[in-house]
Amino acid sequence: MFNVIRKLTSFAAMVAVLFVFTTETMAAKKSKTLKNTQKKGFVRCGVSQGLPGFSNADASGNWTGIDVDVCRAVAAAVLGDANKVKFTPLSAKERFTALTSGEIDILSRNTTWTLSRDADIGLTFVGVNFYDGQGFMVRKSSGITSTSQFKNGISACTNIGTTTELNMRDFFNSRGISYEPVAFEKADEVVAAYDAGRCDTYTTDKSGLAAQRTKMKNPDEHIVLPETISKEPLGPVVRQGDAVWEDIVRWSLNTMIEAEEYGITSANADSMKTSDNPAIKRLVGAEGEMGAAFGLDNDWNLRIIKQVGNYGESYKRNIADTGILPDRGPNQLWTKGGILYVPPAR
Amino acid sequence: MNNKIKRYIPQILTLLFVIGVIGFFTLNAQVNMDNRGIDFGFGFLKQESSFDVQFSLIEYSGSHSYARAYLVGLLNTLLVSFISIIFCTILGVIIGVSRLSSNFLIRNSAAWYVEFFRNIPLLLQIFFWYYAALRALPLPEKAAPWFGVTYMTIKGYYIPSFIWNNLDIFLYSILAVIICILFISTYAKKLRETSGKQIPLFFISIGLLIVLPALSFLIGGVSLDFEIPVLKKLSQTSYTYEGGIGLPPELIALVLALSLYTSTFVAECVRAGIQGVSKGQKEAAASVGLTPNQILKLVIMPQALRIIIPPTTNQYLNLTKNSSLAAAIAYPDLVLVFAGTALMQTGKAIEIVSITMLTYLSISLAIAALMNWYNKKIEIKEK
Numbered sequence: 199m200f201n202v203i204r205k206l207t208s209f210a211a212m213v214a215v216l217f218v219f220t221t222e223t224m225a226a227k228k229s230k231t232l233k234n235t236q237k238k239g240f241v242r243c244g245v246s247q248g249l250p251g252f253s254n255a256d257a258s259g260n261w262t263g264i265d266v267d268v269c270r271a272v273a274a275a276v277l278g279d280a281n282k283v284k285f286t287p288l289s290a291k292e293r294f295t296a297l298t299s300g301e302i303d304i305l306s307r308n309t310t311w312t313l314s315r316d317a318d319i320g321l322t323f324v325g326v327n328f329y330d331g332q333g334f335m336v337r338k339s340s341g342i343t344s345t346s347q348f349k350n351g352i353s354a355c356t357n358i359g360t361t362t363e364l365n366m367r368d369f370f371n372s373r374g375i376s377y378e379p380v381a382f383e384k385a386d387e388v389v390a391a392y393d394a395g396r397c398d399t400y401t402t403d404k405s406g407l408a409a410q411r412t413k414m415k416n417p418d419e420h421i422v423l424p425e426t427i428s429k430e431p432l433g434p435v436v437r438q439g440d441a442v443w444e445d446i447v448r449w450s451l452n453t454m455i456e457a458e459e460y461g462i463t464s465a466n467a468d469s470m471k472t473s474d475n476p477a478i479k480r481l482v483g484a485e486g487e488m489g490a491a492f493g494l495d496n497d498w499n500l501r502i503i504k505q506v507g508n509y510g511e512s513y514k515r516n517i518a519d520t521g522i523l524p525d526r527g528p529n530q531l532w533t534k535g536g537i538l539y540v541p542p543a544r
Numbered sequence: 545m546n547n548k549i550k551r552y553i554p555q556i557l558t559l560l561f562v563i564g565v566i567g568f569f570t571l572n573a574q575v576n577m578d579n580r581g582i583d584f585g586f587g588f589l590k591q592e593s594s595f596d597v598q599f600s601l602i603e604y605s606g607s608h609s610y611a612r613a614y615l616v617g618l619l620n621t622l623l624v625s626f627i628s629i630i631f632c633t634i635l636g637v638i639i640g641v642s643r644l645s646s647n648f649l650i651r652n653s654a655a656w657y658v659e660f661f662r663n664i665p666l667l668l669q670i671f672f673w674y675y676a677a678l679r680a681l682p683l684p685e686k687a688a689p690w691f692g693v694t695y696m697t698i699k700g701y702y703i704p705s706f707i708w709n710n711l712d713i714f715l716y717s718i719l720a721v722i723i724c725i726l727f728i729s730t731y732a733k734k735l736r737e738t739s740g741k742q743i744p745l746f747f748i749s750i751g752l753l754i755v756l757p758a759l760s761f762l763i764g765g766v767s768l769d770f771e772i773p774v775l776k777k778l779s780q781t782s783y784t785y786e787g788g789i790g791l792p793p794e795l796i797a798l799v800l801a802l803s804l805y806t807s808t809f810v811a812e813c814v815r816a817g818i819q820g821v822s823k824g825q826k827e828a829a830a831s832v833g834l835t836p837n838q839i840l841k842l843v844i845m846p847q848a849l850r851i852i853i854p855p856t857t858n859q860y861l862n863l864t865k866n867s868s869l870a871a872a873i874a875y876p877d878l879v880l881v882f883a884g885t886a887l888m889q890t891g892k893a894i895e896i897v898s899i900t901m902l903t904y905l906s907i908s909l910a911i912a913a914l915m916n917w918y919n920k921k922i923e924i925k926e927k
Contacts, residue, residue, distance in 0.1 A: 319891025359888030
């Protein structure tokens with residue numbers, strides 16, 4: 199009798215220890231940010247104050263854009279609903295402080311990946327969702343068709359706190375042109391100043407120029423010059439120090455890009471479960487344990503594709519169909535002549 | 545003994561509480577920064593800033609350090625505050641005195657001016673001047689000259705710049721004038737107190753101020769050239785001015801908004817000061833035979849100033865702090881250059897924001913000290 203009780207208790211103790219052990223490793227794998235996000239029930243996402251195609255709110259407050267879609271993808275993966283995102287519009291100046299101070303958990307705001315930002319200020323870039331470069335916009339009537347026609351004394355409007363300010367200096371300095379930088383805090387203010395004739399040229403990332411051009415009084419009066427003066431890989435950023443959350447955001451983005459590579463769309467995702475290709479099956483959660491490492495279930499990537507779509511769908515919906523940049527340029531898959539190339543999900 | 549303890553215990557507890565609060569915040573910031581791998585330090589000030597600034601009083605380019613960029617922003621803040629303080633004082637005194645005018649039209653216009661400008665938020669006024677008023681200005685090529693050689697355009701106000709030869713001799717002549725006037729005024733005071741004789745000090749001063757600098761031109765070899773701004777074509781349709789000095793429209797809009805807004809408060813201080821001197825003073829002064837000019841100068845103003853200075857000091861402090869709204873219209877002040885661009889490029893939020901706060905605190909304390917010194921000087925000296 200005593201023996202049985204002792205055996206039972208030791209068994210129970212073992213079960214308890216095992217249970218504690220397993221839940222602890224699960225908890226260790228789950229990140230703090232992930233836990234907080236699941237507790238709150240929404241993903242806290244920092245976006246721009248209005249850049250068509252990237253992150254822009256319509257009259258009823260619905261956010262759209264390819265930067266917005268990254269946050270929606272993460273929400274679909276970790277919460278099961280792409281709409282469970284709280285967007286915080288941030289100026290270029292506020293964005294990093296908002297992220298490092300913990301006001302937001304993902305910064306998806308056309309932010310250039312640079313060494314000093316990645317290494318210095320407590321941030322980690324997780325990937326690139328748009329390959330961009332800085333350009334110049336001028337009035338068509340000025341007759342300027344190339345940056346080689348810029349002369350001493352030109353005034354250039356731009357945003358403060360961006361890589362744009364630094365590239366602009368490098369550009370004008372290397373050509374020995376004296377210029378007047380007029381730097382505003384908000385993009386809308388820059389556009390208004392340029393539109394009124396305060397500046398001769400407006401400089402920022404080319405995608406931004408194309409998007410802001412649509413906001414001008416008369417878009418046809420302005421052209422974007424062909425020269426690209428810098429590399430601007432734009433991508434989502436997370437706080438340093440939560441490796442699992444970093445991986446979740448990285449692989450949410452990668453899933454969208456790889457889904458396009460394998461032809462998986464929001465429409466056919468379910469039917470792809472029975473595909474013969476194991477790579478496709480892994481991307482729709484029908485093979486392997488692709489979510490366990492993040493502390494997520496197995497359908498996390500299927501939800502991203504079903505609710506947000508693949509990268510191509512997102513690009514088409516936000517950037518091509520809105521007339522901002524119909525040509526995908528470098529933002530085409532590597533298999534189709536672009537440079538979008540992501541590590542395999544396996 | 546018991547009483548002493550009773551007196552000190554609350555003070556010690558309060559002190560401990562304050563230290564505790566500051567300690568908590570410091571520790572909290574430190575722990576969070578450590579967790580996120582952010583370093584704390586001021587070493588960045590020596591690094592190359594690599595961004596340019598639109599408008600600077602000292603030589604600056606991106607190859608200078610962040611410390612230099614800080615100085616650029618600080619000087620721009622001081623510049624806009626200094627100009628605005630002068631304008632708002634002149635305007636404030638005129639409006640304040642006008643409010644007490646016996647002329648119906650002058651009195652009421654002044655009252656309307658005060659009510660209008662002080663009841664609209666300052667930021668809106670800045671936006672108005674920058675986005676509405678100054679945007680209505682002509683493009684450089686269409687601007688008609690003002691006074692023959694200056695051009696008010698959407699890109700700024702272009703004025704001729706002075707090119708001095710032997711500027712030092714001219715400055716010495718000015719210094720000599722100041723020393724002469726000081727000597728003569730001491731002598732005049734002594735003369736008045738001992739013999740009751742008056743000498744026309746004001747006219748002598750003006751005379752000196754004209755004659756000595758003029759002599760420096762005639763004999764001292766001082767000469768002055770102007771560099772007049774010239775229209776320059778940048779492309780088929782865009783122009784700018786070259787040569788001379790270009791005052792950016794951002795500076796003009798900010799000075800306009802700050803001085804018009806603050807002048808209403810100064811005007812009210814002036815009105816209160818003058819009304820605060822009792823009527824009997826004026827009547828008494830008249831009855832001992834002082835002229836109306838002397839009454840104002842010797843009886844009313846010395847007493848009114850004592851009422852006017854302390855609240856006006858507050859307005860100067862407000863104006864200086866309000867100048868930080870410059871960031872909204874791209875005027876490169878301390879907030880835009882240092883707490884804006886430099887903060888973004890370095891990511892040193894805590895360091896830069898504390899430096900900026902300390903700077904504004906120092907500017908305000910310096911202005912307050914200056915005004916307190918002046919207030920001490922003019923207050924009643926009991927004999």
